[in-house]
Structures are given as C-alpha cells and as structure tokens.
Amino acid sequence: MDTIAAIEEEKKGFQLSDRWIQIITTVAIIGIWELLSRSGLIKPVHLPSPTRVASTFFYIMREGYPQDITIFIHIKATVWRIIQGYLLAVVTAIPIGLVVGSHFMLERVANPVVTFARSIATISLLPLAIAWFGIGELSSILLITYGAFWAILTNTIQGVKQVDVTYINVAHMFGANQRHIFFRVVLPATLPRVFAGMKIGLGVSFMVIIAAELVGTVEGLGALIQQSRLYYRTDITIVGMIFIGLFGLIISFGLDRLERVMLPWAVGLEEVKR
Amino acid sequence: MNHRKFQRTLWASWLGFIIVLVIWQVVASVGIRDPLVFPGPASVVEAAIKNVPLTRLLEHIGISLLRVIMGFSLGAAVGITVGIVSGWYQKLGNVLRTPIEILRPIPPLGWIPLAIIWLGLGESSKVFIIFLGAFFPIFTNTFKGMVAIDPNIVRAAQTLGIQKNRLLFKVIFPATLPDIATGFRVGWSYSFGLVVAAELIAASSGLGYMIMHARELSMISVIMYGIILIGAINLITDYLIQEVFLKRRLKWHYIETAF
Numbered sequence: 450m451d452t453i454a455a456i457e458e459e460k461k462g463f464q465l466s467d468r469w470i471q472i473i474t475t476v477a478i479i480g481i482w483e484l485l486s487r488s489g490l491i492k493p494v495h496l497p498s499p500t501r502v503a504s505t506f507f508y509i510m511r512e513g514y515p516q517d518i519t520i521f522i523h524i525k526a527t528v529w530r531i532i533q534g535y536l537l538a539v540v541t542a543i544p545i546g547l548v549v550g551s552h553f554m555l556e557r558v559a560n561p562v563v564t565f566a567r568s569i570a571t572i573s574l575l576p577l578a579i580a581w582f583g584i585g586e587l588s589s590i591l592l593i594t595y596g597a598f599w600a601i602l603t604n605t606i607q608g609v610k611q612v613d614v615t616y617i618n619v620a621h622m623f624g625a626n627q628r629h630i631f632f633r634v635v636l637p638a639t640l641p642r643v644f645a646g647m648k649i650g651l652g653v654s655f656m657v658i659i660a661a662e663l664v665g666t667v668e669g670l671g672a673l674i675q676q677s678r679l680y681y682r683t684d685i686t687i688v689g690m691i692f693i694g695l696f697g698l699i700i701s702f703g704l705d706r707l708e709r710v711m712l713p714w715a716v717g718l719e720e721v722k723r
Numbered sequence: 724m725n726h727r728k729f730q731r732t733l734w735a736s737w738l739g740f741i742i743v744l745v746i747w748q749v750v751a752s753v754g755i756r757d758p759l760v761f762p763g764p765a766s767v768v769e770a771a772i773k774n775v776p777l778t779r780l781l782e783h784i785g786i787s788l789l790r791v792i793m794g795f796s797l798g799a800a801v802g803i804t805v806g807i808v809s810g811w812y813q814k815l816g817n818v819l820r821t822p823i824e825i826l827r828p829i830p831p832l833g834w835i836p837l838a839i840i841w842l843g844l845g846e847s848s849k850v851f852i853i854f855l856g857a858f859f860p861i862f863t864n865t866f867k868g869m870v871a872i873d874p875n876i877v878r879a880a881q882t883l884g885i886q887k888n889r890l891l892f893k894v895i896f897p898a899t900l901p902d903i904a905t906g907f908r909v910g911w912s913y914s915f916g917l918v919v920a921a922e923l924i925a926a927s928s929g930l931g932y933m934i935m936h937a938r939e940l941s942m943i944s945v946i947m948y949g950i951i952l953i954g955a956i957n958l959i960t961d962y963l964i965q966e967v968f969l970k971r972r973l974k975w976h977y978i979e980t981a982f
Contacts, residue, residue, distance in 0.1 A: 697828030
C-alpha cells in the first residue's frame, strides 16, 4: 500500500514511530505558539496564547458567551438544526432516489435537473431562504435539507443503477418475485452507495449550518465565532473553532464506524472503485 | 450504458428542465403567493434584465471568478507541493501532515471570523478562505495518490536503474496526476461555493454580494436569477475543467475508465 514507506523501511532499521512524531509535532507547535504570544510577536487580538485559549475554554463552559449561553447551548442548537434538516433530507431523498434510479427513462429525465440543482451552491440560497422564511430556525433547517438532499439523491440513484444485473438475473432464476428482488437484492446492494451519499450529505449539512449561523443567529457554533469576532474576543472565536473541528471529526469518524457495523458487506468498496 | 439507447433518448435530458420550468410557471401564475414573493421564470428573467445591467453583471461575475482563481491557484500550488513532499519524504510528511489533519475537520467557512480578524474585510480574507477550500482536497488527493501507487511500477523503474529525482518526476508524479485531477475538481466546486458564502457575509461586489444586496431591496427575482447564474457558472467551469482540460491532458488515464 504505502510504496514510499516500504522503500524507506528497507533502508533503515530503528525509527521513531508515526504516532510519536505526531505527538512531538503537536506539542512543538503549541510550544512555539505560546512562546511567540508571550514574547509579544503575535498580538493577543490576532492569536491569543494557548494558555489563554485553555482558560477561555473553561470560562465558556461555565459562564457562556454571550452571557449565560454556555457552549453546551450553542452545541445543542447546532446539533438540533442538523438533525432536523438532515433527517428530512434522508427520508425524502432515499425513496425518491430508489424510484428514479430503477426506471431508465425517469432517470434520463431527472438527471440534468439533478445535476443542475446539485451545482447550485447551497449557501447561495441563504438570501432566498431569509426572504421567504425569515432569519431563524426554519431557514437554516431547510438549507441543510437542500444541501444534504442532492448528495443523498445522486448517490442513491447511482447505487441503484450500478447494481450488478447478474444478481437480479440469478434471483429471477431462483423464482424471486419483484418485491423480493427489490428488498432482498437491489436494496442491500444499493445501501453502501446510499450510505456514502449520507456521509457526504452530513458533511454538507455541517458546512451549511456553520455558514447559515454566521448570518444572524444568536445560538449555535457559527453564531458563537461570529459574535465573538465582532467584539474582538479572538480567544472565544478560537475555542469555538476547536469545537467545530471536534464536531467535524466526530461526524466523519462516527459514520465510518457505523458503516462498518451496519454494512459489513460493503468493506473494500473503496478498493473496488479504483 | 448502451450508447445507442443513450443517443435515442437525448431529448429526455431537455424534458426534465421543461417540466420544471412549466411547473414553476404554473405555480407562480396560479398566485397562491404574491408574485413579488414567488415570481415565475418569466418575471425572473424580466426583472433581471430590467434591474441588473449587463455590464454590472459581468463585473460581479468577473470579480467572483477572479477571487476563486486567485485562491484556487494558491491552494492548488501549495496543496500539490506539500502533498508531494509529504509523500516523498516520509518523516517530514508525518510532521507536515499533523497540523493539516488537526485543522482539516474545520470547514473553511468556520475560518471566516478569524480571517477577518487577521486580514481585514478586504480581498485577502476572501482569497484566504478559498485557498483553504482548495488546499485541503487537493493536498489530500495528492498525498493519497502518492502513497497508493502500484509498488510494481516503482520497482520496475528501479530495476531499470532510475535515479531518485527522475523516479519522482518521471514515474511517481505522473502516476499521481489522476488523483490530483480528482482533487482539482472537488476543490474547484468547493471554492466556488465558498466565494459566494464569503461574499454574502462581507463584500461589496461579486455574485454573492449581488444576491445579498437584492435581498435587502426585497427583489426576489434578482435573488433567483443570481442563484441560477451561480449554479450555471459552477456547472460550466466544472465541465471545462473536466472535459477540456483534464480529459485531454490525462487521456492515457481516462481511456481505461471511460464508459
């Protein structure tokens, strides 16, 4: 797999393990950052020191920013919006995708429209959403739905289309009826691709919500980093970004895990595609 | 897919758009909503021609594209360089990848507040955001492409007595190009969404600004016009990158995978 690593390994005997290099690098970066802040080369308004960020981290858990809105309230607001918008996309996109994908003509008619709708940047719908639904919950939820919907839809359609015809023929030969073929053959064969779409969709949802929250909400992680910027509380902005990063990490890691548990037959899909 | 069947049903591609336009027009004409709030396609075009002069529109498009191109080229240059260096020198690569992997889960839009603090409200903060949007996918794909090269290719070249520099530039780099191309496409559409977002939040020109400004004036037709335009430009530029540029330059790769 790792060609260059293999070449290097042949030449050398003992070496630091990857994990240690990563830890040392991280510690070194934080150390240099702290030193630069202390020496005054970097102004705290631009980049507060790691110790300052750490103390703000605890401050924001206890006291909150703006007053009394703790980080947990922000996280809850963001998560709740994602859940609502995302679920709406999942329950609409998957059935539509399954139907469209299994009919040749329907797919031909829908394909250009889907391609176009997908290439519309979701964020560009923000002004329209605000004009129609006002600034607030509904706008952000529907934007998430829009972004996630097309990602899940295209992948579901592709998934159905790419089901190996041999599977269906074999099921036919063994006397399976249409319903059986759909639920026992087509659906399981499509699921890995659907899941891939759901993963992309969740990533999109996350990006969309951060952007939507930057514009005119009080609660939510996006609102936190934007509000604190307006008052030059860079330390809070950075703490907010750390939480956003952790959140993004949980989303991608959690889904990979979930996929392996739920769809054991999809293992190696990555290799097959190549 | 069967090529002849595909050709025979080419008309169906247009049918989809026509159906959508007709439904949109009918719903708007029935008048459940005020036509100012929900304009039909005809009034969108009419209002757009009346309210947005062509020169002004071209100016907005030009500015947005310029920002994307600046940020994207910067992101591509740095992404490819760091990706290749990380793949080639394993130890150094590990050091470089550590901060990149830590920062990667933060969506580029989450950098907007910090970018404004660091670089102000001018051009550079927007270019910075787009840079991030292009950098991460291009870096990741370049690096993945480097480490996923078939070892036999490398061994064959070594058996034939290749020098180290030539191995990198004549064998490994070309073999990575298809992955870099994937990174380019992902990075481009990403950058394009980001420029609009950045312009919505802080700008006085560009397509994002145009639609945000139209919202302040409650000109919904102009907003819709802008949205469709943004989608169309994204589609066209993506097509140009894929068909005209990548497929021609990387013909040797696409011949195998073409359907």
